[in-house]
Amino acid sequence: MNILACPICKGDLVLNIEKEDGNEVISGTLYCSVCNEYYPIEEGIPNMLPPDLRE
Structure with missing residues (x-):
């Protein structure tokens, strides 16, 4: 968590x-x-794409 930041x-x-x-x-x-x-975590993988670039 220390290395993660909002994109x-x-x-x-x-x-x-x-x-x-x-x-x-x-x-x-x-x-x-x-x-x-909010950035979802699914199957152990965080989706750190900005909201407008997600599916």
């Missing part, structure tokens, strides 16, 4: 865990309070 504003992210396996986060979100944006 838009470079602000700190807050981890919200929905499902984990040991020390690995399987699903959840990363939240930037500055931009008010």
